[in-house]
Amino acid sequence: MKRLLSSFIMLFGFMASANAQDGCTIKSPDGNIAVSFTVTNGKPEYSVTLGGKTFIKPSPMGLKTNIGDFSAGMSTGEISQSKVSETYSLRNIKQSTVNYTANAATIDLTKDGSKRLTVEFRVSDRDVAYRYTVHPVKDTRVCTIDGEASSFVLPDGTTTFLCPQAKPMNGFARTSPSYETPYTVDDAAGKNGWGNGYTFPCLFREGEDGWVLISETGTDGNYVGCRLINNGGTNYQIGFPQPEEMNGFSSTSAMVSLPARTPWRTITLGSSLKNIVETTAPFDLTEQKYAPSQQYTYGKGSWSWIIGMDPSCNYDEQKRYIDFSAAMGYQSVLIDAFWDSAIGYDKIAELARYGKSKGVGIFLWYNSNGPWNDAPQTPIGKMNNPRIRRAEMKWMHDNGIRGIKVDFFGGDKQPMMQLYEDILADANDFGLLVIFHGCTLPRGWEKMYPNYAASEAVLASENLHFGQGACDNEAFNACLHPFIRNTVGSMDFGGSALNKFYNADNQHGSIRRTSDVFALATAVLFQSAVQHFALAPNNLTDAPSWAIEFMKNVPTTWDETKFIDGYPGKYVIIARRSGSKWFIAGVNAQKEPVKLTLTLPMFAANSAARLYSDDPQLVGSVKNVKINKKQQLLITIPCNGGMVVTE
Numbered sequence: 001m002k003r004l005l006s007s008f009i010m011l012f013g014f015m016a017s018a019n020a021q022d023g024c025t026i027k028s029p030d031g032n033i034a035v036s037f038t039v040t041n042g043k044p045e046y047s048v049t050l051g052g053k054t055f056i057k058p059s060p061m062g063l064k065t066n067i068g069d070f071s072a073g074m075s076t077g078e079i080s081q082s083k084v085s086e087t088y089s090l091r092n093i094k095q096s097t098v099n100y101t102a103n104a105a106t107i108d109l110t111k112d113g114s115k116r117l118t119v120e121f122r123v124s125d126r127d128v129a130y131r132y133t134v135h136p137v138k139d140t141r142v143c144t145i146d147g148e149a150s151s152f153v154l155p156d157g158t159t160t161f162l163c164p165q166a167k168p169m170n171g172f173a174r175t176s177p178s179y180e181t182p183y184t185v186d187d188a189a190g191k192n193g194w195g196n197g198y199t200f201p202c203l204f205r206e207g208e209d210g211w212v213l214i215s216e217t218g219t220d221g222n223y224v225g226c227r228l229i230n231n232g233g234t235n236y237q238i239g240f241p242q243p244e245e246m247n248g249f250s251s252t253s254a255m256v257s258l259p260a261r262t263p264w265r266t267i268t269l270g271s272s273l274k275n276i277v278e279t280t281a282p283f284d285l286t287e288q289k290y291a292p293s294q295q296y297t298y299g300k301g302s303w304s305w306i307i308g309m310d311p312s313c314n315y316d317e318q319k320r321y322i323d324f325s326a327a328m329g330y331q332s333v334l335i336d337a338f339w340d341s342a343i344g345y346d347k348i349a350e351l352a353r354y355g356k357s358k359g360v361g362i363f364l365w366y367n368s369n370g371p372w373n374d375a376p377q378t379p380i381g382k383m384n385n386p387r388i389r390r391a392e393m394k395w396m397h398d399n400g401i402r403g404i405k406v407d408f409f410g411g412d413k414q415p416m417m418q419l420y421e422d423i424l425a426d427a428n429d430f431g432l433l434v435i436f437h438g439c440t441l442p443r444g445w446e447k448m449y450p451n452y453a454a455s456e457a458v459l460a461s462e463n464l465h466f467g468q469g470a471c472d473n474e475a476f477n478a479c480l481h482p483f484i485r486n487t488v489g490s491m492d493f494g495g496s497a498l499n500k501f502y503n504a505d506n507q508h509g510s511i512r513r514t515s516d517v518f519a520l521a522t523a524v525l526f527q528s529a530v531q532h533f534a535l536a537p538n539n540l541t542d543a544p545s546w547a548i549e550f551m552k553n554v555p556t557t558w559d560e561t562k563f564i565d566g567y568p569g570k571y572v573i574i575a576r577r578s579g580s581k582w583f584i585a586g587v588n589a590q591k592e593p594v595k596l597t598l599t600l601p602m603f604a605a606n607s608a609a610r611l612y613s614d615d616p617q618l619v620g621s622v623k624n625v626k627i628n629k630k631q632q633l634l635i636t637i638p639c640n641g642g643m644v645v646t647e
Helices: 274-278 315-328 345-357 386-398 414-429 462-466 468-472 474-478 516-525 545-553
Strands: 023-027 033-040 043-050 053-060 063-065 068-070 075-089 097-111 114-123 127-134 142-148 151-153 159-164 184-188 198-205 211-217 227-230 235-239 254-257 264-270 299-303 332-335 361-367 403-407 433-436 452-455 530-533 560-567 571-578 581-588 594-599 608-614 620-626 632-637 642-646
Touching: 023 075, 023 097, 023 114, 033 097, 033 114, 043 264, 053 264, 063 127, 068 097, 068 114, 142 235, 211 274, 264 274, 274 560, 299 315, 315 332, 315 345, 315 545, 332 345, 332 530, 345 361, 386 414, 403 414, 414 433, 462 468, 468 474, 474 516, 474 581, 516 545, 516 571, 516 581, 516 608, 516 642, 545 620, 560 581, 560 594, 571 594, 581 594, 581 632, 608 632, 632 642
Parallel strands: 299 332, 299 530, 332 361, 361 403, 403 433, 433 452
Antiparallel strands: 023 033, 033 043, 043 053, 053 151, 063 068, 063 142, 075 097, 097 114, 114 127, 127 264, 142 254, 151 235, 159 184, 159 198, 198 211, 198 227, 211 264, 227 235, 560 571, 571 581, 581 642, 594 632, 608 620, 608 642
């Protein structure tokens, strides 16, 4: 992450004393969003309006700790307001250069005559965020934070687009929760998922008024990963991890040294989905935690396991995939589980040397375990042990391995969040990129950890191999992720298959229902700086040449992202820019085709463009088209189909 010279923070504010009934109002720079904070009857609360309409009703705030309940019996102390302005650059998020401006407020809260808590707000033109600082009192220098009163009370009639949190120690090899459950959409508020709340991010529609996305950012080893719990009706509250996570080991609380800052609670608001799709809140609010040990290389790669499963993890097949990546101009190959026994360390080193001769690096899969689940895949017992982990990483560094994919984590308790951070920090020491699977949501990690590449934290492409139901619902899910999961962090989906069947012989197995153009479109729609696509060597001869050519050249890093149109679960059209070239991509999950006249101001009037599109039978083609003098283009996307427009 490169901080530009124009980055600065301007602070000019006021200090004011307040009594127990006093508070403040913080408005966005454009004045459209307003946050009102008060302490009423000793309880801090806030509310949010957009365009004068209530988006968050008066909602409780505060922390509960083992040194006091700081959600009740509080009084307002000093309040200061300021302006924050910063320009930063990140190569691995949806927008490479971000100009962040917000109005801020810090509010001291006292109890029993001592300052115990400070609430800090940031309000930009599309996002509201707040966090707490817990202060020491006298000789008290440590505490545990046992829970938050932090809540989001939404207007009546709000509908939900939510991903239920799974019950711990269930599913495959007792590996849940791993943020891999299906969404419910257009659902009524007042439910609590499968009884355990919901995973972030959480999307809400407030009737015709607009949309709200709730999440968190800045979580590291000093806190726990949180979820959202319904308290009845439209009242949702921050929830801490479930006791059964990590096989029941460790507290659900956060153990902190004082003063201690919590992660940010983020609320993105918009009258349309534009602000939701384009938000950069997870990165606006976080800071880089260590310097990169090198300039990390992102890019595209291949991955045999998604098509060939475990039997593909052998020396000859991985060499064939290295050749395939080289033929595609890709930068890497991901070698999945059991490589240590099926190939061996010496042969992996040989593959790494062969890959280097072809300009192709290697990512290696690892189990995170540890004693927190029953996942048997190897290598195991290495990433959880600092001494063994660093020795393993030195071996990787010495043999030119590019990165690691670490899988099967044990939940969101503090020791697990610390493990994520420790793996990242150690990997940076040895110049390794890191991908996480079977894992929690990333929370601003692209900015915090410069060698972080991506996380799964979604029902990803493996499910397309495992069951026909996932294939039947592929378009539906693809029309959710750009509005929810992928809005807040890189998503390692591992998709864009061009095989007709999810099997190495491309003749049997689960059947892909979506089109080849759909596969191209999701390569643009799903954002991750490192992409290991579900392509196979046979696609060089059995897939359309125009599709292969597109997949050779599609970028994985973007300079700009724009929402064009769509509705979660129905259809989505997004524009992304890499350098000077724009890609407009869309897919459709509805039975009826989507027919739209797109206004594309990024294309010059009367200019030529290339359109990848499907006919009603999902037969794809590419043709040259003209953007008319109004900078418009008529497009049609059939069910399970896609479209891409490029210059």
